Amino acid sequence: MRSQSPFLSQKKRGGMMANHVLTQPKRRKYRQYDNKMGYLFLSPFIIGTVMLTLFPILYSFYLSFTEFNMVGTPSWIGMENYQEAFTNDPKFWDAMKVTFLYAGTGVPIRLVFALLIALVLNKVVEAAGIYRTLLYLPSIVGGSIGVAIMWRQLFGNDGAVNSILATFGLPTHAWLGDPNTAIWTLVVLYGWQFGSSMLIFLAGLRNIPTNYYEASAVDGASKLQQFFRITIPMLTPVILFNTVMQTIQGFMAFTPSFIITQGGPVNSTLLYILYMYRNAFEFFKMGYASALAWIMLVIIAIFTALIFKSSEYWVHYEDN
């Protein structure tokens, strides 16, 4: 019951001020009151962000300059962790290479798939909702352990993929056991989870005015010309958005290599975040792991900036 009075008194004041809303200074006050209410409503979110996101981020920045084994006190060692990563840790570079290969191939594959499926779905009129849901499903369950375990079974030595190959008399293969193929099973998994990009593409496609197509058809444009001259240019803002989001996600992938291959064989699927996790929770090198996290943050920031910078040349906004 204690909370009753502040609400009421504020309400009263608000009500009074609403009568004088036309006079300038009072109006400013009215806005301030408005904000207070707004912050009050936002406070659970703000408190959560500050305590559960902002504080850990800043703390990890501090930790990245220390040696810290999770218990005890961190001891300051300056830039040593960063130095160690770049000059004295071959596994750091292995993990980098794997991650760049993974994101560099997985992201385009996912985007192309997402766009193609979205184009097809855009034409479907009947039961479009069902198709959309079905195609979106892999993405909902995508980050989950369940799908990763399923993938492990699918591509296992006695898994479904090999069984199917054997049925058709094709040679089977140790997909996850061969250092040359293991990473590609993870890339395929990444491509398969195209649902969220697809939905965004679909929304983008629906937003393209149909009269553009009608007008160009009258002028004799072919379907292919329409696709490259209307659909793609009109879709570029959405492509930009999806590229940025997916690139970030690709660099931060963890579950597939943790669950499906444990980074093996011979570290061929050692995604960067998995290596970071190992340093933190298996070798108890929290400081070093924090430094690795910040290095990845900078890399992602650079890539995002580059994509945005390049967008001046290829993204088309309708209003300019």
Next chain:
Amino acid sequence: MKKFFGFMLIFLFLLLAACSGDSDEETTPDATTDDVEQSNENQEETAEEGEEAITLRMSWWGSQNRHDMTNEIIELYEEQNPHVTIQTEFTGFDGYFEKMAAQASGNNLPDIMQQNFGEYVNQYASQDLLADLGPYVEEGTIDLEGVADTVIESGKVDGTLVGIPTGTNALVATYNPSAYEEAGIEPPTHDWTWDDFVDIATQYHEATGDYGTRLAEPGNMFDYYLREKGYSLFNEDSSGLGYDDDQVLTDYLAMNKDMIDAGVMPGYDVIQQVQGLEDELIVRGETPLDPTNWSNQVGTLEKTAGEPLEMVVLPGENNDQGMFLKPSMLWSIGKNSEHKEEAAKFINFFTNTVEVFEVIGSDRGVPIKPEVREALQPNLSEIDQKVYEYVNYVAENSSPADTNYPPAASEVLSHLEDIDEMVMYGQITPEEGAQQFREAAESVLAE
């Protein structure tokens, strides 16, 4: 109209506030200590016993088999001690210590914690995270009367007793006698050499086409190999490796690599697919020989294999020098525990109660208390009988375990695993592997 909505909002808020006010008193127990305490207090009020009702948190790793059996034991304890509720946290070995590390960092370790001998307990003890169990043993809360000194010693780190061994364990080579009989090959015996190991595996492969042996992961196997040759993995103050000549590792890697190339042994492409004990090659009948298990794992292996397995010590002319007994695991109490006394009582129950071992068998090793062993003797299952006999044999034919695993051991071993994989995949030669391991290990240990 706006006013109306305003009032509606306030009304709603009041309603919400009123509701949440009520539910405050019946907070559902959460992972945080505060909440646990709160729920304890509630039980205190409702407990009919005179004793204070408490909740103990307990964690362990293991197979499904162990989870089931341990839960049964906990139920037994809760029946006998109605004021104690035990909250369990159990997982496979993978991920267990990651989880514990996070809890340690939050000063939130469980009251009763299954610890691992070697670098793990050394690390936790050096960080002062585990309670000193010495006083509880002295005052008799944990009764260790008659337990061999060497066994108690193995629960000490730097003179402080931080863990009570759950049982005694030894490395073991497990084989399937009927498979050898069918193939017409003599199975291994306690006095087999490394040459015999290669021969028996090769013969079996040639006779049947199946794998002659499982590829052993290097963590346990190479450690044993070094001991058998008179070395150790780490030097005395664990500032470097305990062997000087890289030829030792070269020989070890070459032995395995040759067998893989000959098809006698599976490579990592097969080993990597093994998901836990229940999925082992020997269980699936794909090989008759597994050169490195722990004696407490044989029960689960035999149970899932569905046919009798036999045990011999690991190969080598000096296998009495290589073999050692170690605590299968340790029971430790988190230093942050608020119910250390009660946790100690549970550990005492686990150590001294015959019924416990009737349930758990040899899954956590051979009981450390002589009375318990004797009481169990007549009713032992066939497999537990074999395990007891095996551990007895090793007790008389072994040398003390190495206790000097440094906290960085897990990182060194991860380098060893990487290099073993690279050699077995043929990416580097055994010589290169041996050299690279030394460089990597010494760089880690020098830190």
